[in-house]
Amino acid sequence: AxxxxxxxxxxxxxxxxxxxxxxxxxxxxxxxxxxxxxxxxxxxxxxxxxxxxxxxxxxxxxxxxxxxxxxxxxxxxxxxxxxxxxxxxxxxxxxxxxxxxxxxxxxxxxxxxxxxxxxxxxxxxxxxxxxxxxxxxxxxxxxxxxxxxxxxxxxxxxxxxxxPKAVEHIAGPGDLKACLKRRDRESKKGDFGKVLLIGGSKEFAGAPILAVMGLSAMRAGTDLVKVAAPEKVAWAINSFTPELITVKLEGDTISKEHFDKLLQESRWADVLLIGPGLGRKKETEETIRKLVLHKDVRKKPKVIDADALKMITLDEVENSVLTPHRGEFAVLWKKSTGREWKGKLTPARIKTIMKHAGSNVLLLKGPEDYIISREKWKKNMTGNPGMTAGGTGDVLAGLAAGLLGLGNGLFESACAAAWLAGKAGDECFKEMGYGFLASDVAKKAALIASQLTPK
The missing domain is CATH 3.40.50.10260 (YjeF N-terminal domain)
Incomplete structure (x- = not known):
């Protein structure tokens, strides 16, 4: 034992x-x-x-x-x-x-x-x-x-x-509690995972900052976090969170000149978070696709979010948590299958998604979140309309990456992150109504996670 x-x-x-x-x-x-x-x-x-x-x-x-x-x-x-x-x-x-x-x-x-x-x-x-x-x-x-x-x-x-069968498909606090790890006095740097966040551009400098806040990787328990971003974005992140390591990439967006450096940093990491604030430049898309499909990165646990979702198809990527909202999922589905996606998410449609998930897990964001793998699915019912505020998706992606960094599985991390982000949003709503920001959700998520972490 x-x-x-x-x-x-x-x-x-x-x-x-x-x-x-x-x-x-x-x-x-x-x-x-x-x-x-x-x-x-x-x-x-x-x-x-x-x-x-x-x-x-x-x-x-x-x-x-x-x-x-x-x-x-x-x-x-x-x-x-x-x-x-x-x-x-x-x-x-x-x-x-x-x-x-x-x-x-x-x-x-x-x-x-x-x-x-x-x-x-x-x-x-x-x-x-x-x-x-x-x-x-x-x-x-x-x-x-x-x-x-x-x-x-x-x-x-x-x-x-x-x-009970009735709660088998419902995400709850137990999903998060099962993912959080006790730390003992002999723990050393790196024992709780290394996460690399790749994102940011001149137009979207705030997205990786919010992902980090929700991370949040540190707040979800991960030890070491690096952010690879265009240099001005990286400097902004350092001014906001000086304890983070940033990899400063020359220029305003990620491009092919950065591929070798991104691959080197990806080999260092246990988990990758790719997408927040990347932008849609063609050169960025080509670089990210080449990285995600590289043999040293393909099977590594990943969270793929935001703009990066528009750069891949379901059958190309492996071992990833994909975090689309309904609109992003419709684009991803058509690009992956050639078919339109319209209407509500019914049990029959969940089974259809399961057939196409491969080794990935989809976290479909909406009024009710659905977490779907090829073997199982859950629904998360925490959260409220205030969660439509810009940046909450970046916080969610950071939480999922942080939980993956602790050594949890894709499905478990996605369920826990969805519940935690929604619960944090609900607590913010109780205190502030609909006036809360994504950064408030990140701070509240850190508090909830701390309360549930084994001492």
Whole structure:
């Protein structure tokens, strides 16, 4: 088990097996008690004295060598395991797999998703839990459908946990809370993501500033933020927010002369936010398209917003959150499919969009926001007519990029950002009526996020 909520589920399983089934149970806790989620900490403290607790991989190695375990329960990462395993986690998973291989009657049961498996894609690193049984909660994950086709084929059981169907497609505060990370005293610069914002032009100097405010990347939790923008815009951003790093590009707009520098900075970043204030110059469009489609950028998590949405099609881009309002979506849809988009967003039309989403997530902004991927969708009902004020979309894009920078998935980040931006707008309306600005939304979003971040 680890220190997150998946570990918390493991502690509950251990307690039930020990107390109800009178089973001999050993818990190998390989996390950090200082990083416990509240649920994990509560259930760790409830473990009965009969449960043997190991705290080091060396202790786990000795136990696996000297004991003949019939079941190993993987409660390490669950849906949080999207990155390659390393350190003690990698060692532990390798030991688990060896024990299973060497003992004919031993099985591995994974809680929610096997550690080392991406819950969205089913992709695995070189080291991942080779589960015989997976018990996943509430609904199947797309990644599990992929591993179900592999050999040896694991048995997958979906267990209900009391989430009503009526709220399954509604974004809420839980979406944001699940994305926010606790910081411990040993955290260092860069542990919480690096975001590069590419945007700005002579005509639209304010857009990247608002995206940064909503970012907001720093306020959403991301550690390092760079802004690559035309030099006058970059200097304006520095005067407004001196702690930010800016990459000053010669001229009034982004052009082909800047491509090599933008590619270099893109390789540095974990996440890209492309679009706020770019403008529609032909040379800018050619440069941005070349960058987005480059092999070193194509699969990198991205938020594509505003003018950049008019420079791409759905089938060209990968691994991106696209944030169009209804008008921008109509343009994107026609450019992508050759068909007009008119009328309301019905369930049948949502399914049509899902078929064309690819590896992307669409965050369709409107009176009600819709977040749509190829596997699932949600509706966000926070927000009010005051959110039509200029710049609120830039704030939303910044929030989404900041949450992606924390290591969250595209769909999760988009749902959380949509709810947070709308909730911040609702709080602004309570205080100011319709007289609030996009910058007010960014400040309120920072406050709400701070209140929900695990301490």
């Amino acid at each position: 680890y220190h997150g909520n998946n570990g918390g589920d493991g502690f509950v399983i251990a307690r039930y097996l020990a107390e109800r089934e009178k089973t001999e149970v050993t818990v190998a806790f390989l996390g950090d008690e200082k990083k416990f989620s509240p649920e994990a900490e509560d259930n760790f403290r409830k473990l009965p004295d009969s449960v043997r607790i190991l705290r080091k991989t060396s202790e786990l190695a000795n136990a696996l060598k000297n004991e003949k375990y019939s079941i190993i329960i993987d409660a390490l990462l669950g849906t949080g395991g999207k990155r390659a395993l390393k350190g003690p986690l990698k060692e532990a998973v390798a030991m688990m797999n060896r024990h299973r291989k060497n003992r004919r009657n031993c099985i591995i049961a994974a809680v929610d998703v096997p550690t080392g498996t991406d819950p969205d894609t089913g992709k695995t690193g070189k080291t991942h839990v080779q589960a015989d049984l997976v018990i996943t909660f509430h609904d199947s994950k797309p990644g599990l459908e992929v591993i179900a086709k592999r050999k040896p084929k694991p048995r997958i059981i979906t267990a209900p946990i009391g989430i």
